[in-house]
Every structure is written in C-alpha cells, then in structure tokens.
Amino acid sequence: MSALEQVPADFLFALGTLRQARCRGELRLEEIPAPARLAPFAVALGAEVIAAGGPAGSRAAHGPASAAFEPASGSEDVELATGRFILLHDPDGSAVWDGEFRIVTYIRAQLEPEMGNDEMLGSVAWAWLVEALENHSAPYRSAGGTATRVLSESFGTLAERPNSIDIELRASWTPSSPDITSHLEAWSDMVCTFAGLPPLPDGVTSLPRRRRQP
Structure with missing residues (x-):
C-alpha cells in the first residue's frame, strides 16, 4: 500500500478544500x-x-503598516504580520477537540504604542477572529485562544532602537466539516487585519502591490 493510500479520505478532501481558498493578494x-x-x-x-x-x-489602519504604505525613497520591504495555520486530523476523533479535525493558528503583528497599551487589546484581537469566521460563514465549535502583548526594549549597543509592542494571538477551533475553505479564507483576512490593512468591500479583489524601484 502506498503512502497516499494510507491517508484518510476525509483528510485528502480537506487538503483539496484548502487549495480552493481565495486569499487576499497582500498575503x-x-x-x-x-x-x-x-x-x-x-x-x-x-x-x-x-x-x-x-x-x-493608500493608508493602513494601524501599526507599521500605517507608515509603510506612505511614499518613501527606499525600497526595503516591511513585514507587517506573520502567522501559521495548522490543520490537524485524527481519524479516531478527540474528546478534547470534540471532533476529528482541529485548526490551530498563530498570528503576530507590531502595533503602534498607543494601540498596544489599550487594555481591551486582547478582547479586540479575539473579536477579530470571531468576526472573520462569521463573515466567511465558517462553521466551528470548541474555540479557544490566548492574546498576548509583547513589549520589546533594547539596551547597550542596541539602545537606539525604539521600543515596540507586538500582539500575538494563539487560537484553535474545531471545524464542523472537512471543508476548510472558508476557515482558511477567514484566517487570511484576520492576518491582514492584524497587519493594519483595511477590509476590502464586498465584490472587490485585492491586487498585488508592485515593488517600488530604488
């Protein structure tokens, strides 16, 4: 039996639905x-x-994105947000997951100091997740997560570096079916939200931005 034949049909189906996801061009x-x-x-x-x-x-909503999208003379790229999307599958099911599939995600982005000091930041980050899943009609259950603010201070030879505040969101949930398309699309929108990019109007598809010439 080949390695592919040992993979459960439900997991193969889920992989196929991931390939069908339409994610924003900035991602x-x-x-x-x-x-x-x-x-x-x-x-x-x-x-x-x-x-x-x-x-x-062109103007982003918050974080380094708010400055990165202004015209500038340099050509250096700016990282606005990073993330991981992991799809787990256990054919025997898991009582902890309440199902056979589990989605585990991580997002990190740098914020402006004013926003980073907001006591409601964790609640806002979680609200972005719930809203993204609802907007994409991604059915789920047993969701949980942790939002963390990370303050970075530099000393010694690096003392001239400005302090920075990052937001990290670790979250997981159980999709209601092996169709993961809407879940990946919702998560990709959430990464863009963390990056400070404004949401796209209904029916509008983002276009890749051209790299500026030095």
Whole structure:
C-alpha cells in the first residue's frame, strides 16, 4: 500500500478544500513543515504580509503598516504580520477537540504604542477572529485562544532602537466539516487585519502591490 493510500479520505478532501481558498493578494502563503506529534495527520501553512510601499493616499489602519504604505525613497520591504495555520486530523476523533479535525493558528503583528497599551487589546484581537469566521460563514465549535502583548526594549549597543509592542494571538477551533475553505479564507483576512490593512468591500479583489524601484 502506498503512502497516499494510507491517508484518510476525509483528510485528502480537506487538503483539496484548502487549495480552493481565495486569499487576499497582500498575503504570501506557503506550505511549511507540520508538527509531527499533535495528530496522526497534519498540514501547516505559513503566511506573511509584506509592504513594499504603495501609492499616495493608500493608508493602513494601524501599526507599521500605517507608515509603510506612505511614499518613501527606499525600497526595503516591511513585514507587517506573520502567522501559521495548522490543520490537524485524527481519524479516531478527540474528546478534547470534540471532533476529528482541529485548526490551530498563530498570528503576530507590531502595533503602534498607543494601540498596544489599550487594555481591551486582547478582547479586540479575539473579536477579530470571531468576526472573520462569521463573515466567511465558517462553521466551528470548541474555540479557544490566548492574546498576548509583547513589549520589546533594547539596551547597550542596541539602545537606539525604539521600543515596540507586538500582539500575538494563539487560537484553535474545531471545524464542523472537512471543508476548510472558508476557515482558511477567514484566517487570511484576520492576518491582514492584524497587519493594519483595511477590509476590502464586498465584490472587490485585492491586487498585488508592485515593488517600488530604488
């Protein structure tokens, strides 16, 4: 029996639905090594939102994105947010998951100091997750997560670096079916929200931004 024949049909179906997801053009998405000990079967995707500058008048909502999209003379890319999307599958099911599948995610983005000091930041981050899943009609249950603020201070030879505040969201939930398309689309929108990019109007598809010439 080949290795492919040993993969459960439900997991193969789920992988196919991931390939059908339509994610925003600002998101760079690629497959990365999946954790081996969390479930018998797993697939992992890594994502990052990179700004290479934008046209005049383009403005992001918060964080480094708010400055990165202003015209500038340099051509250096700016990382606005990163994340991981992991799909786990156990054919025998899991009482902890309340199902045979589990989605585990991680997102991190740098914020402006004013927003990073907001006591409601964790609640806002969780609300972004719930709203994204609802907006994409992604059915789920048994959701849980942790939002963390990370303050970075530099000393000694690095003392000139400005302090920064990052937001991290670790979350997981159980999809109601093996169709994961809407879940990946919801998560990709959430990564863009963390990056400070404004939501797209209904019916509008984002276009990749051109790299500025030095």
